[in-house]
Amino acid sequence: xxxxxxxxxxxxxxxxxxxxxxxxxxxxxxxxxxxxxxxxxxxxxxxxxxxxxxxxxxxxxxxxxxxxxxxxxxxxxxxxxxxxxxxxxxxxxxxxxxxxxxxxxxxxxxxxxxxxxxxxxxxxxxxxxxxxxxxxxxxxxxxxxxxxxxxxxxxxxxxxxxxxxxxxxxxxxx
Amino acid sequence: xxxxxxxxxxxxxxxxxxxxxxxxxxxxxxxxxxxxxxxxxxxxxxxxxxxxxxxxxxxxxxxxxxxxxxxxxxxxxxxxxxxxxxxxxxxxxxxxxxxxxxxxxxxxxxxxxxxxxxxxxxxxxxxxxxxxxxxxxxxxxxxxxxxxxxxxxxxxxxxxxxxxxxxxxxxxxxxxxxxxxxxxxxxxxxxxxxxxxxxxxxxxxxxxxxxxxxxxxxxxxxxxxxxxxxxxxxxxxxxxxxxxxxxxxxxxxxxxxxxxxxxxxxxxxxxxxxxxxxxxxxx
Numbered sequence: 053x054x055x056x057x058x059x060x061x062x063x064x065x066x067x068x069x070x071x072x073x074x075x076x077x078x079x080x081x082x083x084x085x086x087x088x089x090x091x092x093x094x095x096x097x098x099x100x101x102x103x104x105x106x107x108x109x110x111x112x113x114x115x116x117x118x119x120x121x122x123x124x125x126x127x128x129x130x131x132x133x134x135x136x137x138x139x140x141x142x143x144x145x146x147x148x149x150x151x152x153x154x155x156x157x158x159x160x161x162x163x164x165x166x167x168x169x170x171x172x173x174x175x176x177x178x179x180x181x182x183x184x185x186x187x188x189x190x191x192x193x194x195x196x197x198x199x200x201x202x203x204x205x206x207x208x209x210x211x212x213x214x215x216x217x218x219x220x221x222x223x224x225x226x
Numbered sequence: 227x228x229x230x231x232x233x234x235x236x237x238x239x240x241x242x243x244x245x246x247x248x249x250x251x252x253x254x255x256x257x258x259x260x261x262x263x264x265x266x267x268x269x270x271x272x273x274x275x276x277x278x279x280x281x282x283x284x285x286x287x288x289x290x291x292x293x294x295x296x297x298x299x300x301x302x303x304x305x306x307x308x309x310x311x312x313x314x315x316x317x318x319x320x321x322x323x324x325x326x327x328x329x330x331x332x333x334x335x336x337x338x339x340x341x342x343x344x345x346x347x348x349x350x351x352x353x354x355x356x357x358x359x360x361x362x363x364x365x366x367x368x369x370x371x372x373x374x375x376x377x378x379x380x381x382x383x384x385x386x387x388x389x390x391x392x393x394x395x396x397x398x399x400x401x402x403x404x405x406x407x408x409x410x411x412x413x414x415x416x417x418x419x420x421x422x423x424x425x426x427x428x429x430x431x432x433x434x435x436x437x438x439x440x441x442x443x444x445x446x447x448x449x450x451x452x453x454x455x456x457x458x459x460x461x462x463x464x465x466x467x468x469x470x471x472x473x474x475x476x477x478x479x480x481x482x483x484x485x486x487x488x489x490x491x492x493x494x495x496x497x498x499x500x501x502x503x504x505x506x507x508x509x
Contacts (some may be wrong), residue, residue: 067266070360071273075281075494082493086352120266121261121351122279122387123358123396125250131242164353173355174248181430192353 053101058093058152058213062113065089070120088129089167090117092136092202095158096209103141110137124178132168136161151206158202159195162213166191228472233434234407242479253371253387260389264364267392270347271362282446304506340462343367343500348392350493361498364391370411372460374501379464380489381454382498384409397492398435398467399402399428413467414455422446423455426486428465434476435486442482446473452486462503 069089077085090113098106110133120127140157170186173179233250325335363369365388373385375395383397401409411426422444424437450470456463468486476483
């Protein structure tokens with residue numbers, strides 16, 4: 053995995069996520085579709101770069117997002133993305149990196165991340181919506197959008213961000 | 227090996243919970259945070275505004291047919307406004323004269339003399355429980371935490387974190403009634419300021435504002451305009467919050483609550499005003 057390029061690309065994606073995506077989402081959907089592009093990249097790092105790299109990557113970009121969104125408290129994304137980056141890296145250590153598996157990891161991961169963030173805000177009594185409402189209102193629509201974005205990013209990531217030796221797809225990341 | 231991993235996980239969990247607790251309810255920012263916020267804010271501003279201009283342009287093209295109707299309405303409003311302006315000038319000069327005669331101090335006279343700082347929105351958050359927006363004015367321009375932020379339509383939110391050149395605004399939709407660090411918005415009804423009083427908060431599941439603790443004899447009805455009262459010192463006086471949609475009897479039957487449709491939009495914002503109240507307590 054080419055980490056310098058990945059970090060630069062993810063920084064650009066964070067800027068796009070905060071400044072351009074809000075304009076593209078229709079007004080009625082603006083608090084339902086909240087894609088987290090840095091998290092998608094964290095899952096790619098976990099799959100193609102190993103769990104330790106994904107842990108640091110998720111921690112760094114999670115804390116960056118926390119700082120940029122800082123309203124009530126910070127740390128929820130740092131915690132969630134670091135933990136999920138590590139876990140996804142751990143679980144998928146000896147599995148083939150197919151497209152279907154990548155999408156499954158991103159789907160499950162983004163569901164769990166939004167759940168962790170919800171639980172943190174619930175724990176600190178900063179929100180009083182029920183979990184069922186949060187799932188229906190925000191988590192599922194966001195998950196579907198993230199899957200589409202992950203599909204769009206899949207080819208560029210495999211072509212540009214992986215070293216040519218590991219593109220064959222079947223071997224383990226070191 | 228297993229134990230070591232579990233140990234690190236536990237330490238990490240404790241560190242993060244400590245961090246969550248420490249950062250909740252804090253108003254200041256340390257210098258690395260301010261630096262990162264400002265650095266990102268510059269680039270975000272360069273992206274957000276052009277993209278916003280383009281999307282707004284296409285949206286306006288879509289509703290070209292409404293422009294005629296809107297123009298008609300605006301003309302009526304302007305006519306009304308001119309009349310009100312004449313009346314306002316008379317009342318203002320009379321008010322100033324009366325204040326002079328009654329011996330108001332300079333501090334009392336300056337109390338409601340608000341200044342408006344215009345600011346551009348540069349980014350918006352994608353955290354569903356912290357839907358903050360970022361504006362390109364900061365401590366350098368005199369913005370302080372807990373100042374009110376409005377658009378031309380009405381109250382949007384409250385400044386929550388301030389960096390040198392950017393600041394974060396928390397929309398009133400995030401001021402949850404049950405949250406632990408809430409800020410109450412004390413509100414009243416335009417034209418009945420001395421008879422109605424209530425506290426406004428946001429109901430996330432219904433997407434409406436709610437005004438509670440209204441006296442049961444208060445003359446509040448559908449279509450009334452709700453404004454900030456300025457009685458609790460956080461927000462300045464007289465900023466439009468929304469329109470009353472319905473009123474009902476409150477939880478214990480002793481007070482009434484009213485459902486309010488917010489006047490301002492909270493998304494796709496381009497320009498906002500930070501309301502700077504005069505610093506009357508400064509020496």
